[in-house]
Amino acid sequence: MRIARFVTPQGQMTFGVIDGTGDKSGWTIEAIDGHPFGELARTGHRWSLDDVRMLSPILPSKVVCVGRNYAAHAAEMGNEVPKQPMLFLKPSTSVIGPGDQIRLPAASQHVEHEAELAVVIGASGARKVSRENADAAIFGITAANDISARDLQKSDGQWGRAKGFDSFCPIGPWIDTDMAYDDVRIACAVDSQVRQDSTTARMIFDVPTLISYVSHVMTLLPGDVIITGTPEGVGPIVAGNTVTVTVGDLELTNPVVDDE
Template sequence: MGERYARVRHEGRVWSARVLDSAVELLDGDWLRAPGAVVKTVSTGAIEWLPPVADPTILCVGRNYRAHAEELNNEVPQLPLFFLKQRGALAADGQVVHAPGWAGRIDYEGELVLVIGRTVRDCRSSDEALAAIKGLTIGNDITARALQSQDGQWTRAKGFDEFAPVGPWVVVDENPESRRVTTRVNGEIRQDGSTDEMIFACDRLIMEASRFMTLRPGDLIFTGTPSGVGPVQDGNQMEITIQGIGTLSNSIKIGD
């Protein structure tokens, strides 16, 4: 596993941090651009995890696993199916996700998330695309499934505040291929797939995205979810584990 970096809150201050086994090194710089020197080392029990990047563009890809498209009776796309989540959807590891009761069925979707490390526009090669990846993290593309079907487009269904938990950290300089993605709800396995099952690999996603938008350092790309999506109930605990990265954990509160 490569080095792990995060954003944390300690004694009321937000820090960039290098993650160790049971402690973090608080840094005097920005881990994404220039980490700087270690100020002090503190236990993970003395920090609050924050989303590993601040105010990113959150670009997502729908139906990027054939079995997932088929389980929802959707056609397999011929090109990446991109959509955006608003920045207020960003949430941290350990944070309680809130959903209003009127939104209906709420689904988990465990995903590998790419963290962009350099400005990219109109990328033309696989090597250039992969070089733009600063690191890998974990995301949950939480979805109000009934609203998704009702609206015919996904802004509302996937754009609620806190509907994009990410973290707890970013593993840098790692290859995104061959990563097992496992989602558990209250300890029960619901999703168990591999990033090798993607229809469009990570380099292709970056190349296609950069044709219509500029990707900047800190931007996030949710790469799609394996089959096995399903609903959660009020109070359920969602845990998404990705091989070589870690586990993202959030509970959900449903109700007005």
């Protein structure tokens, strides 16, 4: 099932279920009553995807990020592979949806893309779950882009500012509740030029390990997001670029502009 958050032609913000196969031009979205967690109540109100504005599929209380979770990316950054997951946070205010603008701050002269698989936590949340029970905490999978001000990351010595600017966490375009996560293509293209192209099978710490590890540090609430690290090939983005992150059959596209 594909779960999205969108604005109807009448201007109402709501969650919905996307239906369709094959050519996306024929896909539709049906509004649901309330939140997508739990039993879904379809309303019967349906629109073409072309007639609605897609938003980030969830507004998490927090985005938990995993650094250096692909060996080749750690190597390209001149870092060692961590012995346990390396965690940092992005604020909820950094989250934007498909089509929204990535805004480059004047404080940075070197901003980069990082394509990532994102895990959305389900209705029961997660606290001190075992690796074996981690799948039960997953609501679904989506795509994310861990935008990073690389110069600030180096100069600050910690990552809060470099990773936390408004618009620095595109998520979407929807949540796939059925996607397998263990061997999924993950890629990033800038102006149609592919820069990152790998698979989640190359993660150092897999998804169940990450969920268990994070949940022993902090309680994961329903709708929280874990972004699971980026493969090699990260690179700069500048105003005028268009960035597309691919995770399986999910495509998350955002234009890049200078912040005013």
